[in-house]
Amino acid sequence: MSNIVAEPLSPEANPLFGKPTKAKQIERYAFWAFRLGTYFILACAAAIFLNIFYKGGQTVFQSQFPFVNVEFLSESPQTLHVFEYEGQSYEMSDSRFRTFKEETGATISSDTYAYSGGGIWPCIVGTVLLVVGAMAIALTLGVLSAIFLSEYSRPGKVLNAVRLSILNLAGVPSIVFGIFGLGMFVLAFGWNVSLIAGWFTLAFMVLPIVISASEESMRAIPQGLRDASLALGASKWTAIRTNVLPYAMPGILTSSIIGVARVAGETAPIMFTAAYALRDQLPWEGLERWYDIFFQGVMALPYHIYVVSAKIPQNEYTSRMQYGTAFVFLFIVAAIALASILLRIRMRKKYRW
Amino acid sequence: MSLVTDKLVPSPKLEKPVEAPEATDKSRSLIQISNFDFFYGDKQALFDINMDIVEKEVTAFIGPSGCGKSTLLRCINRMNDLIDIARIGGGEISVNGVDIYDERVDTIELRKRVGMVFQKSNPFPKSIYENVVYGLRIQGINRKSVLDETVERCLKGAALWEEVKDRLDTSGLSLSGGQQQRLCIARALAVEPDILLMDEPCSALDPVATAKVEELIHSLKERYTIVIVTHNMQQAARVSDKTAFFYLGKLIEMNATDQIFMSPEKEQTEAYISGRFG
Numbered sequence: 001m002s003n004i005v006a007e008p009l010s011p012e013a014n015p016l017f018g019k020p021t022k023a024k025q026i027e028r029y030a031f032w033a034f035r036l037g038t039y040f041i042l043a044c045a046a047a048i049f050l051n052i053f054y055k056g057g058q059t060v061f062q063s064q065f066p067f068v069n070v071e072f073l074s075e076s077p078q079t080l081h082v083f084e085y086e087g088q089s090y091e092m093s094d095s096r097f098r099t100f101k102e103e104t105g106a107t108i109s110s111d112t113y114a115y116s117g118g119g120i121w122p123c124i125v126g127t128v129l130l131v132v133g134a135m136a137i138a139l140t141l142g143v144l145s146a147i148f149l150s151e152y153s154r155p156g157k158v159l160n161a162v163r164l165s166i167l168n169l170a171g172v173p174s175i176v177f178g179i180f181g182l183g184m185f186v187l188a189f190g191w192n193v194s195l196i197a198g199w200f201t202l203a204f205m206v207l208p209i210v211i212s213a214s215e216e217s218m219r220a221i222p223q224g225l226r227d228a229s230l231a232l233g234a235s236k237w238t239a240i241r242t243n244v245l246p247y248a249m250p251g252i253l254t255s256s257i258i259g260v261a262r263v264a265g266e267t268a269p270i271m272f273t274a275a276y277a278l279r280d281q282l283p284w285e286g287l288e289r290w291y292d293i294f295f296q297g298v299m300a301l302p303y304h305i306y307v308v309s310a311k312i313p314q315n316e317y318t319s320r321m322q323y324g325t326a327f328v329f330l331f332i333v334a335a336i337a338l339a340s341i342l343l344r345i346r347m348r349k350k351y352r353w
Numbered sequence: 354m355s356l357v358t359d360k361l362v363p364s365p366k367l368e369k370p371v372e373a374p375e376a377t378d379k380s381r382s383l384i385q386i387s388n389f390d391f392f393y394g395d396k397q398a399l400f401d402i403n404m405d406i407v408e409k410e411v412t413a414f415i416g417p418s419g420c421g422k423s424t425l426l427r428c429i430n431r432m433n434d435l436i437d438i439a440r441i442g443g444g445e446i447s448v449n450g451v452d453i454y455d456e457r458v459d460t461i462e463l464r465k466r467v468g469m470v471f472q473k474s475n476p477f478p479k480s481i482y483e484n485v486v487y488g489l490r491i492q493g494i495n496r497k498s499v500l501d502e503t504v505e506r507c508l509k510g511a512a513l514w515e516e517v518k519d520r521l522d523t524s525g526l527s528l529s530g531g532q533q534q535r536l537c538i539a540r541a542l543a544v545e546p547d548i549l550l551m552d553e554p555c556s557a558l559d560p561v562a563t564a565k566v567e568e569l570i571h572s573l574k575e576r577y578t579i580v581i582v583t584h585n586m587q588q589a590a591r592v593s594d595k596t597a598f599f600y601l602g603k604l605i606e607m608n609a610t611d612q613i614f615m616s617p618e619k620e621q622t623e624a625y626i627s628g629r630f631g
Contacts, residue, residue: 154437224475228537231432232488233465233544242491243477 049330056327059320071119072324076280077304078118080317083110091317093117115278115308116317120325122282124332126298127264129195129283130274131336134202134263139256141203142210143245146252149211150218151240163212170208175268177205182272195283196294198274205269206259210252217251218244246347253344257337264333267302275303277311301329383408383449383548383578384429390442391424391433397442398424400603406595411570411579413593413610415586417625420599422582423472426550429453429580430467431460448548468546472553474533476525476540481508481517484525484536488544503543511539512569531562535569542573549573551581555588567592586626590614598622 011017018024062069071093078094085108092100094117101108153159181201191197221244229239267275276297283298308321382405391399399421406412414422424433428446431453433439445452453463465488476484483490485507486500494500504521508514513535517528525536534554541549551570555563570579570592583589589596590610597607598621606613606622617623 222475224471224473225477227432227435227469227471228475228477228540229487229491230435231430231464231469231471232491232540233461234488234491235461238491242487247478 052323052326052330055319055323056325059324060327069119069324073119073124073328074121075119076122077115077120077278077299077321079115080113080117081110082113082317083108091117113315113317114312116315116321120301120304120321120328122279122299123301123304123325124328125282126275126300127302127329127332129298130198130202130270130300131260131264133195133199134206135256135260137199137203138206138210138259138263139252142207143214143252146211146214146218147240147245150215151236151244166208166211170212173268174205174266177201178269178272180204181269186273191295193272193274193276193297194295195274195298198270198298201269201273202263202266205266206262209259209262210255213255213258214248214252217248217255220251221247250344250347253340253347257340260336260340261333264329264336265302267306270300270303271306274298275300277303277307301325301332305329381408382406384580385447386425386444387447388444389425389428389446390444391421391428392440392442393436394438398602399428401444402604404597404604404607406578406580408578409574409576410594411574411581411592412595412597413589414580414582414597414599415584415589415625416599416605418584421602422597422599423552425599426552426580426582427469429548429550430464430469432464432469434460465544466546467548467550468541468544469550470534470537470541470552470554472556474530474537474557476528476533476536478524478526480522481525481528481536482521484540485543487540492544507539507542508536510542510573511535512565512572513539529562531558531565534558534562534566538566538569538573546577548578548580551579553582553584556584563588586614598625600625 059072060069061067075093075095081090081092081094081097083090083092083097085104085106090100097110149159149162153162178201181197181204185191185197185200186193189197225243225247226239229243230236234242274297276299279297279299283293283296287293305322305325308318308325312318384406386402386404386406389399389402390397402425414426416422427433428441429448441454445454447453448463448467451458477487479487482500482504485504486494489500489503505514505518508517513532516532517536525533528536534557538549538554555566558566567588570581573579574594581589581592593610595607596610596613598605598613598617598619600621606617606619608618613622614626617626
């Protein structure tokens with residue numbers, strides 16, 4: 001028998017080579033639509049971040065040693081004086097301007113720009129205090145109620161209603177929480193504009209996120225672990241404490257990262273409850289009793305951005321302040337988020353299954 | 354040896370203290386189930402179950418899926434309490450003479466005496482050591498010498514000691530399936546139960562691991578009363594002294610294992626074990 005060598009088929013005749021069909025055409029268009037949508041979002045995010053990094057970087061960093069603008073990070077906001085003296089032009093914050101006047105002994109007239117000199121140290125301190133306190137309250141209350149909802153409550157209409165109202169709470173505008181905090185904590189409880197009023201207002205705002213995420217992570221723990229604990233003579237709470245909570249903690253922390261960003265960033269809830277536009281003392285200065293620290297207002301980064309951008313006359317000097325503050329703010333939120341991610345990774349390593 | 358009565362019911366509250374019969378009689382029944390009905394919501398899962406489970410014997414529950422054998426097993430240490438819609442229709446289960454559904458019974462004390470091994474091996478995501486001592490730690494026992502001694506005794510008891518003694522601090526989840534199941538048995542032994550309930554302990558294991566667990570069941574029989582639910586009839590024949598056959602929530606027949614497998618009294622039993630249905 002002679003070997004029959006098959007003639008190579010032309011690409012058009014080969015049945016394995018696909019033919020362009022309408023479905024493929026549509027798929028290509030759809031694919032490009034998805035791709036363009038993603039690129040568009042990326043471009044917007046990049047534009048925002050680069051803008052803030054570029055303009056804010058000019059305020060925060062400098063070309064000479066120590067390369068970071070120490071005055072901006074370590075002093076309070078002050079009025080900026082812009083003046084000419086002996087043919088040279090100067091920009092000085094209020095305190096330096098006074099020393100300069102004393103040293104030279106001259107009477108100098110200057111243009112003044114409110115909030116454009118000095119730094120934002122009190123705002124950094126205030127924001128960190130607000131975030132730490134509010135998250136501590138939100139996590140405590142949120143985890144407690146999530147334990148109740150996922151482990152103790154009976155499924156039924158009441159539970160569904162509770163879940164629904166928690167979800168709805170997540171959609172309430174933050175200014176509503178601000179007004180609630182004003183009415184409840186500032187006025188009714190008589191806490192005035194204070195750190196503690198801000199803590200509770202912010203905590204209530206993020207509670208829905210914390211509760212639903214904690215509940216989800218607890219429900220993801222296999223029922224077998226609870227059963228095994230109970231079968232070994234654990235009470236329900238012991239089983240939860242030793243075999244549900246530790247393993248749900250990484251998930252709870254993940255949700256708290258979103259919470260941190262919201263707590264740090266929201267302006268409306270603290271506007272009436274905790275934030276001062278300007279305060280010359282740091283929170284721990286001038287206290288009569290130790291617990292007075294809870295009952296005083298603080299400056300905060302988002303509120304400072306709002307004040308500098310919306311409450312005072314705009315000029316080239318205020319915009320430096322705005323971008324610098326936004327830069328530092330983004331940096332702090334990123335740092336806190338990074339810390340919780342690292343903590344989560346460590347916990348995951350400890351309890352791997 | 355007083356088994357369950359001493360702590361299960363707080364004694365001062367008992368009006369008539371239950372006298373634990375002395376364990377002289379070798380075939381004393383430890384678990385008595387009488388006229389027991391059980392419901393999930395409106396659906397009746399168990400119908401009028403009557404049986405005696407004898408001390409230091411292996412009793413196997415067999416029957417097709419959904420026949421109620423696991424449900425009955427979970428009633429013996431009240432694990433069904435965790436299911437909201439589950440309720441008892443009537444009758445009682447008593448362990449060593451105490452009605453375990455008496456409202457004074459503390460489920461924690463009950464479950465310490467009636468241990469359970471689950472179908473799916475479920476070691477805690479902790480070290481082997483911590484897995485075994487979990488039952489002691491939650492009772493507040495933290496003395497290192499006691500814990501060390503318990504770990505060695507229980508792992509030896511569960512025929513796992515030789516395989517893991519050099520890596521007690523590695524995760525229980527790093528073990529193979531059969532080892533995990535034996536770890537779960539060791540963990541159950543640590544609280545020193547009188548009764549060990551096993552819910553299809555070998556269903557997820559390969560034949561070699563199954564053989565090891567079965568061997569273990571044989572050796573545990575000397576000290577513990579074992580109730581095992583199994584789908585595998587050869588397994589029931591190999592490990593058990595008594596076998597109970599369930600069908601549609603009813604106890605069809607219970608007898609010595611040889612009797613059940615060689616000459617069952619009921620036709621349904623015969624049909625099931627000869628593989629004609631189920």
